[in-house]
Amino acid sequence: MQPDMLVCDEPVASLDVSIQAQIINLFLKLRRELGLTMLFISHDLGVVRHLCDRVAIMYLGRIVELGATDAVYAAPQHPYTQALLDSVPRLVLADDVTTVFRPIAGELPSPLSPPPGCHFHLRCPLAFARCREERPALREIGVGRLSACHLAPFPAA
Secondary structure, eight states: OOOSEEEEESTTTTOOHHHHHHHHHHHHHHHHHHOOEEEEEOSOHHHHHHHOSEEEEEETTEEEEEEEHHHHHHSOOSHHHHHHHHTSOEEEESSSEEEEOOOOOSOOOOTTSOOSSSTTTTTOTTOOHHHHHSOOOOEEEETTEEEOOTTOSOOOO
16 A cells, blocks of 8 residues: 555554654655655654644644644744643753743633633633634634734744
């Protein structure tokens, strides 16, 4: 079989790091040699960044941001994307090595009964009245960039 597309749903979750690396290298080889398109579904943002050209960030079953992986990671245009990237544990070298970890505040609403308006407004530090009342449309905010936030595009940092 020579598929044009491969759907990968959490293919490296719960694998040993060395096995993960082997599987990721296999995916990269298949993509390169077969011109294979992959839909890669994962919670591992490091793997997504390494493997994917484009990324869609979802919250409660809705896409809240879409764009080129490097652009989304460099300048997130939805508060959930920013919070998600901030919640990834990482080491910071200073006088000593410390772990920086900023979990997303608040409780995840039920996907069966999501809140009105923007589904993220209960946990969003930027939420205002419109967010509680009106669900933001996923709209183009730049070439190849989409965001579902009333405040996007955010100014450059």
